Amino acid sequence: MAEPAVPPAEGTTDRAYPPATASPSGAPIRPVPFRGGGFAPRSLRFGAPATFLGLLGLWWAATQYGWVSPLALPKPEEVGRAFLDLATSGLLWQHLAASLWRLGLGWVIGAAAGTVVGFAIGLSSLARSTALPMVSAMFPVPKIALLPLFILWLGIGEVSKVATIAFGVFSPMAIAAFGGVDGVDRNLVRMAQSFGMPTRAIVLKIVLPGAMPALLSGARISASIGIILLTAAEMIGARYGIGALVLSAGNLMATDQLVAGVLVLSAMGLTVSKGIAAIEKRVLRWRA
Amino acid sequence: MDLIATGLGHAYDGLTVLDDISLTVASGEIVALLGPSGCGKSTLLRMLGGLERPATGRVEMRGAPPAASLNPLTYVFQDFALVPWRTVAGNVALPLEHHRLGADERARRVAEALARVGLSDFAGAYPRQLSGGMKQRTAIARAFAVEPAVLLMDEPLSALDAQTRDLLIEDLVRLWTETRFTAVYVTHNVAEAVRLGHRVVVLSRRPGRIRAIVEIAEPLDRRREGSPALGAAREQIWDLVRGEAAAADREMVHG
Structure with a gap:
């Protein structure tokens, strides 16, 4: 053992070792390089506001200094004014209420049906061999292609729009639910059976909570799909609704209103996603 | 309540896993089922509690379970299943x-x-x-x-470290002394079997058959790791197990 060349630093309680550069045998000594770390991204606190402010600044500069034509992109303040006009005239709320009502109803119907069918696929051989092929065949069809058919069947009113949204929400929800049920630890099911728990209790107390993470991620995905379908359906035939607002603004070249409508859609998506994140945090507390 | 298995047999894909297992678990005793991995002891335990259907033979309960019993045959699993x-x-x-x-x-x-x-x-x-x-x-x-009425324990200590295992063995001994529960205790660990079993049923490797049943008279709460009173039983069991383990080690794993 070589004598320490440097005395231990003052104030250190542990014995301080000097940096070794040569061993008694004369072989060179190198520090072990650090190779771990990384692959663990986290959200920086001011990342989101900074990004939005940066984008806003870029937009403002581009319109202010004439980098883009005012016909192509309105100024931020014009969009703000259009938004305020819409809000104060009450028109915005009329559009928003129509949209939220359709989205909410369509999503609830589609998600409930999807969850039930997904559970059936996950739990019964009969459902798995009949409903699963049906869901798989339905999933890739762009549901907006069915809207004309729904209009023929159900009329141009609310029902056809809600049906389109419900239909679009149904398949991703069914697939998420069935995947979630399949992923439930079978040892827990056997445990429940070994204690003589009835099937109903096993489904409610073991399978449902076990599938909950998958159900919530299904809810997240299907809500986004719902917003897409909502906008598309409102563009095809609606007097009120954010989609109708955006379309009519486009027809009138009122880009300020158009962009205001698009921002409302974005806010709607963000709100839904934040809401589901809050539910996840509460319901999945046990995972932490 | 006693638990009686008669002529239990089982096969997976034509491969006999268990053959002609007959066993009576009397009220108040702990029966240790000891065998090398793959001898079908966990399958046997699942049959005893009705979680698996035996290909041959039957499992029966004799006598009534205690009045307060909500689930006469109750498992404790290796992976806890919490x-x-x-x-x-x-x-x-x-x-x-x-x-x-x-x-x-x-x-x-x-x-x-x-x-x-x-x-x-x-x-x-x-x-x-x-x-x-x-x-x-x-x-x-x-x-x-x-x-x-009967606890069915499937390698309950296998997922734990050695110190925790010792502490839990002591807990189980204390619980047995207090309540005199009945149990079938599956393990591949000779020391556990000898510490906890009133009888140790040694199973052979595939197909699992009963090779020997070793009775250990020493009361549970007087047994100590390495105590001479257990020496003879331990030696006898070790001899039985060693041969099986060595033979299993030279065999290709099926499936």
Whole structure:
């Protein structure tokens, strides 16, 4: 053992070792390089506001200094004014209420049906061999292609729009639910059976909570799909609704209103996603 | 209540796993089932509690289970099988909830079971917050809460480290001394079998047959690691097991 060349630093309680550069045998000594770390991204606190402010600044500069034509992109303040006009005239709320009502109803119907069918696929051989092929065949069809058919069947009113949204929400929800049920630890099911728990209790107390993470991620995905379908359906035939607002603004070249409508859609998506994140945090507390 | 297995046999894909197992577990005794991995001892245990259908033979219960028993044949699993979204108390209450018990009676059973395994202070903890030993003690409390007639324990200590295992063996000895429970205890560990078994049933490797049944007279609470009173039994069991293990080691694993 070589004598320490440097005395231990003052104030250190542990014995301080000097940096070794040569061993008694004369072989060179190198520090072990650090190779771990990384692959663990986290959200920086001011990342989101900074990004939005940066984008806003870029937009403002581009319109202010004439980098883009005012016909192509309105100024931020014009969009703000259009938004305020819409809000104060009450028109915005009329559009928003129509949209939220359709989205909410369509999503609830589609998600409930999807969850039930997904559970059936996950739990019964009969459902798995009949409903699963049906869901798989339905999933890739762009549901907006069915809207004309729904209009023929159900009329141009609310029902056809809600049906389109419900239909679009149904398949991703069914697939998420069935995947979630399949992923439930079978040892827990056997445990429940070994204690003589009835099937109903096993489904409610073991399978449902076990599938909950998958159900919530299904809810997240299907809500986004719902917003897409909502906008598309409102563009095809609606007097009120954010989609109708955006379309009519486009027809009138009122880009300020158009962009205001698009921002409302974005806010709607963000709100839904934040809401589901809050539910996840509460319901999945046990995972932490 | 006694548990009687007669001529149990089982085969997976034409490969005989268990052959002609006949066994009686008398009330109040712990029967250790000892065998090398793959000898079908866990399959045998699943048959004893009705979680698996035997290809041949039958399992029967003789006599009535205790009046307070909600689930006469109750398992303790190797992987604990705790529900991660329920607290310790919630896990113990789970098998009580589908029975017609008053809220008081349910709470009493949960509290009593947790007290028995020394987890009263952790009633509100979630499984992820517990050590392996505490998880298995929770599972044992859950089993005791339904007042089983026969406990079916499937390598309950295999997922634990050596120190925790010793502590839990002592817990089990104490619990047996207090309550005289009946149990079938599956293990591949000779020391565990000798510490906890009134009788040790040594199974042969595939196909699993009963090679020998070794009775150990020494009372459970007087047994110590390496005590001479257990020496003869341990030697005898080791000799039986060694041959099996060596032969299994030279064999290709099926499937």
